[in-house]
Amino acid sequence: MYNPLASYEENLRKGPSPEWNEGGFFPKIEFTAEPRFSCLGIPLHLPLGIPAGPLLSSAYMKVAIDAGFSMPVYKTVRSSAWASHPWPNVLSVEQLNDRGTQNRPTATVVPLLKSVLSDARKKSGLSITNAFGVPSLSPGEWASDFRTLSELERSPGRTAALSFQGSRREGENWSHFLDDTSLCAQMAAQALSSSGGKFLEMNVSCPNESGAPIYTDFKALTETLQAAAAPLKFFPELKLMVKLGVLPTQNLLGIVELIAKYAHGISAINTLSANIVTPAGERALGSKAEHGGICGDAIRGVALQTISELNRARQALGLEKNSFALVGVGGCSSFEHLEEFLKAGADVVHAATGAMWHLQLAGECADRLGIPYSRKETI
DSSP: OOOTTSOHHHHHHHOOOGGGSGGGSOOOEEEOSOOOEEETTEEESSSEEOOSTTOOSHHHHHHHHHTTOSSOEEEEEOSSOBOOOOSOOOEEEEEEESOOSTTOOEEEEEEOOHHHHTOHHHHHTOEEEEOOOOOBOOHHHHHHHHHTTGGGGGSTBOOOEEEEOOOOOTTOOHHHHHHHHHHHHHHHHHHHHHHTOOEEEEEOOOTTSSSOOGGGSHHHHHHHHHHHHHHHTTOTTOEEEEEEOSOOGGGHHHHHHHHHHHOSEEEEOOOEEEEEEOTTSSBOSTTOOSEEEEEEGGGHHHHHHHHHHHHHHHHHTTOOTTTSEEEEESSOOSHHHHHHHHHHTOSEEEOSHHHHTOTTHHHHHHHHHTOOEEEOOOO
């Protein structure tokens, strides 16, 4: 549904395009039985959603819900408008080499063409760059747009989640960031609560911003969690998830214990940071940044390992699934992958690269799970 040959702004303005989905149409299904799954007590028809990255607006969210994804996440919002990094942002990873700089692998990339996306064999092992820099509409725009999803919450078995983060601006100190995090958490909670939604997700792991991701610094993570939690005490019905990247094993238990004090779960992983270059060795991203995030098939192994380790930490700390959830993200593009994540301990799985151009994935997983549904009209 996303056109990688156009800019972020063009995709946002034009909305999701069926031309870029497999078969050239949007699948539309309607589940016909009571929900069999749940996350933190919220019923879900299918333990499958789409993370914030590819869901740019309510139009994208509605397409995802119609296709059967029960827990899509609205793209991360901020307390003020924020521009996307220049095009290109989405490129196809040809090779991922462990030998890189600054402890990052190096990804050799090429343009992602429609011919690749129409080839099931090539698409099944697809990995891409994700280098948008967390763009956002103004609060008035995104809040108004998100509230159009309120109808979704009146149908048990599906829910619209909302992602947010504070903004680190050049020239401002850390206390400004914490204040902004608190403000954005309040704005997001108000929009979510008024729509009847239940899940907030705080992103502390973007690989495309200046400075190290917040979750890699225990003190910074603690203060950011405290800043977000302060206004959320006025919204006790909401569940807060925290989006993390690849975690260091030696401090994983402490990170989970910390997050459990302020939030209701963890979503992981948010891409894999890599140096992004053309086959000629030149910087390939439109921002001319040295590095960006890698999504898709190449990161499934580390994503599964992370979820498995998080689940062991959850068990070691005596946390129950109905009070502290795990969302697995990274390289899910088939029912077999969904099963792997669930067996590793995920309560819900999110597919980004595996769903962006193959929205039929939800229906395929429902078929394999024996979940009944009827097909609606396709467009």
